[in-house]
Amino acid sequence: MSKRIWISFLLALMTLTVMGCQGKETQYRTSTEGVFSYENATVYFAMTDRFYDGDEENNNAYGRETVDSLGTSIGTFNGGDIRGMTEKLQEGYFRDLGINAIWITAPYEQIHGYIGGGREGDFAHYGFHGYYALDWTMMDQNLGTVEEFRTFVDTAHEQGIRIIMDVVMNHVGYPNLQDMLEYGYGSVDLPEDFAVEEGDDFFSYTDYVDYESEEAWENYWGDWVRADLPGYEKPGATEIDLSLAGLPDIRTDVTEDIGLPPILERKWMNEDEAYEPWILPSAKDLRRDLSLAPYEYIIAWLSAWVEEFGIDGFRIDTAKHVEVERWAELEEAATEALHTYRENNPDKPAAAFSDDFFMMGEVWGHGVLKDYYFDNGFDALINFTFQGLKKDGPVFRGRNKDSVFTNYAEVLNSDEAFNVLSYISQHDTNLFPRDRLEEGGTYLLLLPGAVKIFYGDETARPMGDGGSDATQGTRSPMNWEEVDEELLTHFRKLGSFRNRNLAVGAGEHIRLSEEPYVYMRTYDRNGLENTVVIYEGEPGEVTVMVSDAFSDGATIRDAYTDEIYTVENGEILLNVHEKGLALLEEVTKIEN
Incomplete structure (x- = not known):
């Protein structure tokens, strides 16, 4: 049997029930009911903070505000958390949609403070999306505790749903006022009455930061990163060593021990037993000098999530900006960690899973092409070209639509080692037209290969306010109070059909x-x-x-x-x- 196939023991749970003519319950099932394959995966991408608030008490962790001082919540933590994800699992929301894998934003700790959002700094932008890493060894307190995360993963696994975790190795989060004050970098000389008020912007705190002195930045990331900061190695011009969007670039080319980053040394030293609910147990022994290179630390920290919870796969952010061989090393470590989890947890629902660890990468602009990434740990890449098809024209119908289906099936399903993840809406591009989601959902969910539902496409979640950032509006809060029930029913029928029939995607x-x-x-x-x-x-x-x-x-x-x-x-x-x-x-x- 293929390494990507796992036959669930929960066939009865996933079978549709129809009442017979004499009132006797009659069950029907397909030949692949309960069979899982990444070739036929329907992945639900939930931006955790924007999905569902299950615990209001964690909404203002680290002093973060849900509404910034200019009255917007465009870039703040809005309240969604892991407990909320679990509640929706328990309600059967994902199961009813036919979802068999959930991709979540990175749950580990993000920078505590804000940066200026958009071109104009017109909103406070926090790391609610998981791409501004601070500490890979801890849960972010806005999202929940270690035990809440364990319950989430176990609940998903009980339903035969895999968990794919967003991870970043290319960069850390931006310098920010709150972390400067907490961890002692930037030599901030802030007035006591400092506040961002009407007429100001959220870049204004930088006026009080020392960007000239090397000493001011000794307690930041040190030799671990390239950054346009005094005393730091400057970013380069290649895909590997550039500073993407000004983010401090991790020096993943370094292969020798250069010590721990100063900011994490100070952070860990200041954390006492009160932090235990958020520290990853499998990473506790990794929060010290291990004489590793920077990328080796990150691989160890990320693999600890797999060993602790049985995470099924990673979605790799900014994959093309890191040496490709690093991803092969991460895949090897994560695979070993998954085997360890299954051996150590024989009574857990995922112990019976036999599929290998799944690596999916984001290589901006990549399409349906099998290249060297697939020789370096990746099982699939995000397919940027499907959303780019001219969906307001005839490609959505008849011969043109058929040519897309034929091409995808021929290229993807003739090679079990090749897959892509296609989508119609994305958090860093745009949302599919809200008035045509029924048509778009049909096309997507009947497409060969793995597909992704971006949270809210099934409910007609509206585009939100993005301020001076063109893409922030794609990350609006889930529209639980205004669900398009007819559209949701449509998605459920298609998603369940796809999930029951391996032939649809594979x-x-x-x-x-x-x-x-x-x-x-x-x-x-x-x-x-x-x-x-x-x-x-x-x-x-x-x-x-x-x-x-x-x-x-x-x-x-x-x-x-x-x-x-x-x-x-x-x-x-x-x-x-x-x-x-x-x-x-x-x-x-x-x-x-």
């Missing part, structure tokens, strides 16, 4: 009819066979030829209407939903 694509557009996906590998047929056309009563897909007498369910059909003479007389979509899957009836 199968061969064959067009059966151009008008109406009818196609089948078929999977026959690793001892598993699965076939589906999708109809996109006029609603109402329609005869569909399915002899290439299903045998006469086969029991077929339309997953969009839940109606059951029997194939006769190679055809089905369908009662197509008013949306003009039918999702046909062969099912086996189980009498209870």
Whole structure:
């Protein structure tokens, strides 16, 4: 059996139930019900802070404000946390969507203070998104405790859902006023009445920072980073040594021991037993001088999350800005850590998982191309080209749509070692048009390869205020009070259909009819066979030829209407939903 396939023991839990004609409960399941593969993954990307607030008491950790002094919450921590993620898991929110992997923003501790947000500094910008690392060995207190995170991961695993954690090795968070005062760098000479008021901006604190003296920055990251700061190695001009967006660039090229960064030495020295709920147990012995190079420390710290919780995979941020061989080393360490977790936790739900550690990378602008990244630890890369397709034109329909499906299936599903993650909305580009999400969701969830639902695409979460930053509005709070229920139902039907049928994402694509557009996906590998047929056309009563897909007498369910059909003479007389979509899957009836 393929290393990417895991047959769940929870088949009954994931089976749709239909009442029989005599009131007796009848269950139906497909041939790949409960089978997991990253080739057919439906990944839900939840920006934790913006998803759901499960514990209001942690909303102002480190003195962070949910609304900044100019009255905006564009770049503040809004309150979402790990406990909130767990509550939604327990409600069955992700399971009902057919989600089989959740990608979360980095849960480890971020810089405590704000920087100026946007071009104009018109809002306070904190590290709510997880890309401004301070300490990889601790939970960020805004997000929750170690035990809350453990409950979250275990709950997901109980439902057969993998957890993919966002991680960064390229850079640390920006210098910021709060950390300057707490950890003693920047030689800040701040007036007692300092405040950002109307007419000011959130860059204003920099007027009181010493950017001339080397001594002022001795307690910052020291030799660990390149930065445009006095006494520091200056950033270069290559992808590897540049300072991305002005962020201090970790010197991942250094291979010798240069000690611990001063800021972490001071931080750890000041943390007593009161910090225990947030310190990662598997990293406690890593919070000291281990005579490692900087990248080796980070690999050890990140792998500790895998060993502690059984994290299933990493999404690698800014992958092209770090030497590619570092990712191979991280993958090797994380794989070993996952094996250790499974051995040490035989009673945990994930102990029965057999799929390998999953590495997915962000290489800005990368498309459906297998290159050297796949020889250096990566199982998949983010696919930037699918969102770039002209979705307001004919590519969404008929022959053009079919050519995309055909190409993706041929390229991805002929090679089990090649995968990409496609999306229609993204946190650092744009959101798919809110009035066309039903169409966009259909296209995405029927696409070959792994796909990603960006939080709120299934509920029509509106674009938020981004101030002078064009992308911040994509990270608006989840719209729990204004959910588009019809759209959510649509996503659930498609997502569940995809999750039950490995052929949707991992199968061969064959067009059966151009008008109406009818196609089948078929999977026959690793001892598993699965076939589906999708109809996109006029609603109402329609005869569909399915002899290439299903045998006469086969029991077929339309997953969009839940109606059951029997194939006769190679055809089905369908009662197509008013949306003009039918999702046909062969099912086996189980009498209870």
